[in-house]
Amino acid sequence: MSKAPSPKPLPQIRSTADFARHVGLARTTVSRVLNGQPGLKPKTIERVQAAMEATGFTPNAYALHLKGKRTATVGICMEDLLTPPAVRKLAALQRLLRERNFASLIEVLDPGHSRRVVRHFLSMRVDAVVFIGHFIEEEIAQRIAELSAHGTPHLVIDHAGITGANTVSLDRARGMVAVVEHLLALGHSTFGLLALTSLARTAQERMVGVRAALSAHGVDFEACTQTRDHLHVRSGDFDYGRALAATFAAEKKRPTAFLALNDEIAVGAIHGFQAAGLRVPQDVSVTGFNNQDICAMATPGLTSVDQQISPTAAAAAELLLAQFNQPVRRKPLLRTISPQLIVRGSTGPARR
Amino acid sequence: MSKAPSPKPLPQIRSTADFARHVGLARTTVSRVLNGQPGLKPKTIERVQAAMEATGFTPNAYALHLKGKRTATVGICMEDLLTPPAVRKLAALQRLLRERNFASLIEVLDPGHSRRVVRHFLSMRVDAVVFIGHFIEEEIAQRIAELSAHGTPHLVIDHAGITGANTVSLDRARGMVAVVEHLLALGHSTFGLLALTSLARTAQERMVGVRAALSAHGVDFEACTQTRDHLHVRSGDFDYGRALAATFAAEKKRPTAFLALNDEIAVGAIHGFQAAGLRVPQDVSVTGFNNQDICAMATPGLTSVDQQISPTAAAAAELLLAQFNQPVRRKPLLRTISPQLIVRGSTGPARR
DNA sequence: CTGAAAGCGCTTACAG
DNA sequence: CTGAAAGCGCTTACAG
Numbered sequence: 001m002s003k004a005p006s007p008k009p010l011p012q013i014r015s016t017a018d019f020a021r022h023v024g025l026a027r028t029t030v031s032r033v034l035n036g037q038p039g040l041k042p043k044t045i046e047r048v049q050a051a052m053e054a055t056g057f058t059p060n061a062y063a064l065h066l067k068g069k070r071t072a073t074v075g076i077c078m079e080d081l082l083t084p085p086a087v088r089k090l091a092a093l094q095r096l097l098r099e100r101n102f103a104s105l106i107e108v109l110d111p112g113h114s115r116r117v118v119r120h121f122l123s124m125r126v127d128a129v130v131f132i133g134h135f136i137e138e139e140i141a142q143r144i145a146e147l148s149a150h151g152t153p154h155l156v157i158d159h160a161g162i163t164g165a166n167t168v169s170l171d172r173a174r175g176m177v178a179v180v181e182h183l184l185a186l187g188h189s190t191f192g193l194l195a196l197t198s199l200a201r202t203a204q205e206r207m208v209g210v211r212a213a214l215s216a217h218g219v220d221f222e223a224c225t226q227t228r229d230h231l232h233v234r235s236g237d238f239d240y241g242r243a244l245a246a247t248f249a250a251e252k253k254r255p256t257a258f259l260a261l262n263d264e265i266a267v268g269a270i271h272g273f274q275a276a277g278l279r280v281p282q283d284v285s286v287t288g289f290n291n292q293d294i295c296a297m298a299t300p301g302l303t304s305v306d307q308q309i310s311p312t313a314a315a316a317a318e319l320l321l322a323q324f325n326q327p328v329r330r331k332p333l334l335r336t337i338s339p340q341l342i343v344r345g346s347t348g349p350a351r352r
Numbered sequence: 353m354s355k356a357p358s359p360k361p362l363p364q365i366r367s368t369a370d371f372a373r374h375v376g377l378a379r380t381t382v383s384r385v386l387n388g389q390p391g392l393k394p395k396t397i398e399r400v401q402a403a404m405e406a407t408g409f410t411p412n413a414y415a416l417h418l419k420g421k422r423t424a425t426v427g428i429c430m431e432d433l434l435t436p437p438a439v440r441k442l443a444a445l446q447r448l449l450r451e452r453n454f455a456s457l458i459e460v461l462d463p464g465h466s467r468r469v470v471r472h473f474l475s476m477r478v479d480a481v482v483f484i485g486h487f488i489e490e491e492i493a494q495r496i497a498e499l500s501a502h503g504t505p506h507l508v509i510d511h512a513g514i515t516g517a518n519t520v521s522l523d524r525a526r527g528m529v530a531v532v533e534h535l536l537a538l539g540h541s542t543f544g545l546l547a548l549t550s551l552a553r554t555a556q557e558r559m560v561g562v563r564a565a566l567s568a569h570g571v572d573f574e575a576c577t578q579t580r581d582h583l584h585v586r587s588g589d590f591d592y593g594r595a596l597a598a599t600f601a602a603e604k605k606r607p608t609a610f611l612a613l614n615d616e617i618a619v620g621a622i623h624g625f626q627a628a629g630l631r632v633p634q635d636v637s638v639t640g641f642n643n644q645d646i647c648a649m650a651t652p653g654l655t656s657v658d659q660q661i662s663p664t665a666a667a668a669a670e671l672l673l674a675q676f677n678q679p680v681r682r683k684p685l686l687r688t689i690s691p692q693l694i695v696r697g698s699t700g701p702a703r704r
Numbered sequence: 705c706t707g708a709a710a711g712c713g714c715t716t717a718c719a720g
Numbered sequence: 721c722t723g724a725a726a727g728c729g730c731t732t733a734c735a736g
Contacts, residue, residue, distance in 0.1 A: 015729050026706045031731060044705075056498050058475040062414040062423075063729035066712045071414075081443035084436070091433035094460065103472060106458045108446065120455060123410040146408050238648055267649045274651070294646055296590055297619045299626070367713050378722045383715060396721075415713035418728045 013057045023051045034059060065125065072102050074320070075121030077109040079133020085290050085307050086133050089157060092313030093130070100317075102127070111136055118143050128153040128320050134202060135159055153323035157316055161201065166323070166333040168315045172202060172289075175305035175339035176209030179259060179287050182303070182341055184217055187350035188257035188285065193227040194244050194269055195234065195261035203261055206289070210259065226255055241268025242275070249276030256284060256350045263288035267298045270346060281348030291342050300345030312337050365409045375403045386411060417477065424454050426672070427473030429461040431485020437642050437659050438485050441509055444665030445482070452669070454479070463488055470495050480505040480672050486554060487511055505675035507685075509668055513553065518675070518685040520667045524554060524641075527657040527691035528561030529568075531611060531639050534655070534693060536569055539702035540609035540637065545579040546596050546621055547586065547613035555613055558641070562611065578607055593620025594627070601628030608636060608702045615640035619650045622698060633700030643694050652697030664689050 013019050016034075020027040025044065032040055033048040051057070065071045074097055081087055094104050105124060107117045114135070121129050129147055131140060131154070140156065144165045147154045156162055160169035183191070196203055196210070214221050232243040241260060248254045249272065260266035266288030270280050278284055280300055288295060291306035315335040322333065365371050368386075372379040377396065384392055385400040403409070417423045426449055433439055446456050457476060459469045466487070473481050481499055483492060483506070492508065496517045499506045508514055512521035535543070548555055548562070566573050584595040593612060600606045601624065612618035618640030622632050630636055632652055640647060643658035667687040674685065 016731095017729080027730090028707075028732085029705060032705095035731080039705090041705080056471075056474075056502060058471050060418070060477060060729055061475040062417045062477065063712090064475075064731080065414045066412070066418060066714085066729080067731050068712065069731085081439055081446070087433055087439055091460070094433070094458075098460075103457065103459070105455065106446075107450075107455070108443070119408075119410050122408075123413040123416075125412060125414065150408060238645070264645075264649075271649070271651065293590070293616075294649055297616075297623070297646055297650065299623065299651055368715095369713080379714090380716085380723075381721060384721095387715080391721090393721080412713050415728090416715080418713080418730085419715050420728065421715085 013055050016059060019051070019055070019057045022055065023048060070127060071125050073105060073124060073126045074102050075105045075107070075118075075124065075126040075129045077107055077114065077117055077129065077131045077133075079135060080108055083133070084292050085309070086158070088309045089132055089307075089312055089316075092309050093132075093157075093316050096313055096317040097320075100321075109133075109135065111139070114139050114143050118146065122147075122150060122152065126152070127324060128155065130155045130157065130316070130320070131159065132157045133159065134200065137162060137201070141165070151328070153320065155316055155319050155323075157312065159201070160205070164332055166319055168312055168319060168335045168337065170307055170312070170339055171336045172205040172339070173209030173212065175289065175341070176206045176259070177213040178339070178341040179289075179303075179305060180210055180213035181217075182343065182347065183257045183259075183285060183287070183350075184213075184219070186257075186285065186347060188255075189219065189224055189350070190255035190257070191225045192244075192248055192255040192258040193225055193229070194241060194258055195229055195237075195265050196259060197227050197229045198234075198261065206261070224255075237262060237264035238268040238271075241265035241270075242272035243268075245269035245272025246276060249273055249278055254284075257347070258284060258286045260286065260288050263290045263292045263294055263302060263304055266302050266304070266346070267294055270298055270300075270302070280346055283351055285347040285350070287347060295342070295344060298346065303344045303347040304342050306340045306342050308337050308339060365407050368411060371403070371407070371409045374407065375400055422479060423477045425457060425476060425478045426454050427457045427459070427470075427476065427478040427481045429459055429466065429469055429481065429483045429485075431487060432460055435485070436644050437661070438510070440661045441484055441659075441664055441668075444661050445484075445509075445668050448665055448669040449672075452673075461485075461487065463491070466491050466495050470498065474499075474502060474504065478504070479676060480507065482507045482509065482668070482672070483511065484509045485511065486552065489514060489553070493517070503680070505672065507668055507671055507675075509664065511553070512557070516684055518671055520664055520671060520687045520689065522659055522664070522691055523688045524557040524691070525561030525564065527641065527693070528558045528611070529565040530691070530693040531641075531655075531657060532562055532565035533569075534695065534699065535609045535611075535637060535639070536565075536571070538609075538637065538699060540607075541571065541576055541702070542607035542609070543577045544596075544600055544607040544610040545577055545581070546593060546610055547581055547589075547617050548611060549579050549581045550586075550613065558613070576607075589614060589616035590620040590623075593617035593622075594624035595620075597621040597624025598628060601625055601630055606636075609699070610636060610638045612638065612640050615642045615644045615646055615654060615656055618654055618656070618698070619646055622650055622652075622654070632698055635703055637699040637702070639699060647694070647696060650698065655696045655699040656694050658692045658694050660689050660691060 016027050016030050020030045033045050141163050156165045156167045211221050228247045234240040266286050269286050273284050288302045288304035291304040295302040295304045319333050368379050368382050372382045385397050493515050508517045508519045563573050580596055580599045586592040618638050621638050625636050640654045640656040643656040647654040647656045671685050
């Protein structure tokens with residue numbers, strides 16, 4: 001490490017008044033330049049800009065917005081920052097907002113803390129509040145009602161079905177329809193469900209798709225699906241998937257196709273089956289959900305359902321802008337994103 | 353979807369003046385309650401708090417901080433939001449800051465845009481600016497100099513060696529020393545380097561460790577290390593790793609141990625070797641770096657180097673607080689985190 | 705282009 | 721507990 005450079009002792013400029021004095025102009029004139037107002041000599045503009053560069057002066061945003069200017073800030077509530085698909089949506093949305101000169105305040109929303117976080121956002125006079133992930137339904141419905149009462153736009157990404165909420169969500173049922181039809185086409189007629197019996201909303205949405213697809217093809221749901229979810233504890237998804245697969249592998253009559261709640265569980269299941277001497281996809285087919293990076297890294301590659309991050313973020317940005325332009329609405333704005341099945345090596349023809 | 357609940361028509365309360373009128377108290381009194389000042393009747397406090405609940409009034413943060421109160425905000429510049437270890441550090445640090453009642457502004461720093469982002473943070477009068485990731489060195493050094501001139505605390509996480517920067521960084525060289533010693537102990541004496549010849553600082557740091565460990569054990573670096581990095585284009589890391597492995601696999605005399613720049617490349621390499629009919633670790637050992645989730649999901653599990661996220665975040669929070677308490681410093685604050693080798697199935701005794 | 709003034713929503717002495 | 725007042729750093733007419 002080399003030494004720190006001695007910081008140049010800049011004149012302490014803390015306000016436009018200080019700054020105007022430093023440049024030798026009126027405060028009003030400086031303000032005009034800063035706000036790009038017309039009727040100024042090019043020379044004056046240059047002088048101010050040069051002084052900005054030299055001194056690094058930045059007008060106090062807190063004073064600026066107090067005067068009523070839009071804060072151009074969006075508050076984003078994240079379920080957590082450890083779920084890759086959620087973070088990818090965050091990244092994509094933040095990029096779109098940045099392009100439109102919106103800054104974002106990001107907070108992780110621990111259960112029960114949403115009120116505090118949303119109030120902080122409101123005190124920051126955000127132009128909108130976005131929720132990304134899955135939350136406690138009543139809690140968020142409450143927050144949405146408060147935001148609506150305040151006239152603050154909002155948007156929920158991923159968590160469908162919240163009363164009164166403007167929502168962008170993935171059609172998970174449709175994703176599972178695609179999975180089931182893919183497997184039916186490969187000749188499968190018995191299905192193992194991995195973690196799909198969860199009471200979580202996203203699991204239930206998926207189950208709707210599974211049932212619909214099976215019944216549309218004249219297959220009896222009860223007779224041809226099986227689960228062992230209750231036999232293991234879901235601590236880590238990878239291990240849970242492996243344990244579920246181990247259980248199925250030890251049984252004589254087992255399904256030929258396995259549908260997992262997500263990619264981690266699916267990859268765990270592949271490991272579990274392989275460890276038990278079964279081949280994927282020759283003996284059993286396995287599918288995931290989310291199409292994360294790990295799908296490509298599994299052996300064989302994991303057939304999964306892509307969440308379509310870019311279209312999701314684009315729809316989100318669109319719904320936000322729509323609310324900025326026309327804040328008061330009767331009906332919630334709803335947008336559904338269609339997922340896309342990505343077929344890889346983990347699914348193959350059913351074993352006869 | 354059910355209908356939106358008709359939002360209760362709250363009286364429009366926009367300021368403490370409105371609010372005080374609504375409660376039937378003086379503005380000053382309300383302000384006292386809000387700031388927890390002494391000498392107030394419990395009844396008054398209750399009345400105000402009840403009204404806060406009922407109306408959802410939140411004092412305007414922009415007016416509040418204008419009066420000179422600390423904004424209790426930290427600006428965080430991220431290299432990107434798609435690198436899992438960086439996001440995990442962000443999540444851990446944000447949690448620690450939140451516990452101390454600091455909010456965080458998070459921005460992705462595209463190359464060349466750091467000035468704009470940092471100026472935005474300064475206009476928001478953040479208490480500190482944090483950089484997480486690897487950046488263009490001169491660019492960030494420049495920003496740090498500006499922040500220092502402004503008297504704004506800063507911290508760089510991960511990018512070691514920036515002139516004058518307060519830094520928390522992983523001792524990557526030490527991590528590689530651990531890897532090399534582990535492999536030497538297993539009897540390996542020839543090493544394939546996967547993507548480690550990159551000019552990126554983090555790669556060079558790792559190479560320092562490799563060289564040091566080898567020479568400490570009397571092994572000639574030139575004679576016993578090989579690379580094929582130049583033969584392929586690094587577009588995706590997984591594919592790059594696979595391609596590099598395929599090249600090595602096709603050669604007769606090849607190293608018995610392979611050290612990858614990161615986990616993705618290592619997992620790709622495992623796939624590449626296995627596709628070529630080599631067994632891991634019986635024929636070749638492979639190591640990664642970062643200890644991401646995918647290490648457990650690979651077959652066999654990937655021996656890797658853990659970044660020690662929690663200690664990193666803790667050190668970061670500590671250095672920030674130190675600066676809040678004593679803003680002006682001569683020497684940059686430096687903290688080094690020791691990584692930890694995690695041994696899994698991808699490394700085994702060298703083949704005779 | 706300048707300068708004096710009002711106002712944004714808050715806090716903080718200060719006198720009652 | 722109340723009320724009038726000053727001030728934080730900005731913008732925005734307004735008269736010169």
